[in-house]
Amino acid sequence: MPTTLITGANRGIGLALVREFKKQGHDVIATARNLFEAGDLVETGAECYRLDVSDPASIGQFVMELAGRPIDYFINNAGLGDRAPIGTLDYDRFELMLRVNTIAPICLLDGLTPNLIAGKEKVAAALSSQLGSIQNTTMGFGLAYRVSKAGLNMGLRTAAHTLAEHGITLLALHPGWVKTDMGGENAPVEPADSAAGLFKVITGSGPSKELRFFDFEGKTLPW
Numbered sequence: 579m580p581t582t583l584i585t586g587a588n589r590g591i592g593l594a595l596v597r598e599f600k601k602q603g604h605d606v607i608a609t610a611r612n613l614f615e616a617g618d619l620v621e622t623g624a625e626c627y628r629l630d631v632s633d634p635a636s637i638g639q640f641v642m643e644l645a646g647r648p649i650d651y652f653i654n655n656a657g658l659g660d661r662a663p664i665g666t667l668d669y670d671r672f673e674l675m676l677r678v679n680t681i682a683p684i685c686l687l688d689g690l691t692p693n694l695i696a697g698k699e700k701v702a703a704a705l706s707s708q709l710g711s712i713q714n715t716t717m718g719f720g721l722a723y724r725v726s727k728a729g730l731n732m733g734l735r736t737a738a739h740t741l742a743e744h745g746i747t748l749l750a751l752h753p754g755w756v757k758t759d760m761g762g763e764n765a766p767v768e769p770a771d772s773a774a775g776l777f778k779v780i781t782g783s784g785p786s787k788e789l790r791f792f793d794f795e796g797k798t799l800p801w
């Protein structure tokens with residue numbers, strides 16, 4: 579049975595991914611920053627760990643706890659949303675967004691590389707966003723969020739070249755516009771449908787030395 583690690587798994591797309599990967603027979607390791615408020619996650623039967631991705635000490639502790647555990651699929655899902663345009667930016671919020679959406683996924687990948695090398699499938703996927711596409715940026719909302727996801731894509735694309743030497747494949751993924759706390763009520767895609775699509779893309783894309791940027795239906799997105 580493959581082992582899959584999913585961060586930010588107590589609600590939204592993360593929780594839907596846990597349910598989908600468990601349904602497909604994977605052993606799931608899941609993280610939440612507050613396990614006392616993660617009843618829906620605990621109910622799935624996933625093996626749960628505490629992880630606050632904005633805190634380097636929490637990342638370090640988590641990497642230590644997982645030392646020696648092979649991981650087949652690693653899904654960096656935890657993320658923060660924000661719609662503020664230039665003129666309304668909050669410095670501290672911008673910095674937090676970079677920590678959570680850009681620095682943490684790359685540092686976790688760095689710390690968990692030995693686990694991926696020990697795994698059979700060797701796939702690390704990160705929930706990016708089409709809003710991180712520089713080419714597709716035609717509107718001004720979500721400045722910090724867009725910067726954080728474009729930075730994530732660049733970090734993954736750079737890391738892909740080094741990690742390919744260990745047989746590790748990286749994926750940047752857009753989950754669709756999904757009905758979650760972040761996506762809002764008007765979003766057209768249900769979390770379960772996004773998760774089902776992401777499962778196929780993550781487990782079915784095959785090896786690659788280059789980072790690829792797919793949506794939840796497997797469509798390639800522009801950088």
Ligand SMILES: NC(=O)c1ccc[n+]([C@@H]2O[C@H](COP(=O)([O-])OP(=O)(O)OC[C@H]3O[C@@H](n4cnc5c(N)ncnc54)[C@H](OP(=O)(O)O)[C@@H]3O)[C@@H](O)[C@H]2O)c1
Nearest residue numbers: 586590591630631632656657705707755756758759760761
């Ligand atoms: N929804 C969409 O339409 C959409 C579109 C494109 C990309 N995405 C991306 O998909 C991913 C999941 O989004 P979502 O819609 O499911 O968002 P969500 O409903 O807002 O859930 C976000 C998850 O991230 C966790 N998280 C936030 N900050 C964290 C931190 N410092 N440490 C650990 N966990 C933290 C949250 O935990 P708490 O409950 O503790 O806050 C929660 O589990 C994100 O990376 C997002 O950028 C979403």
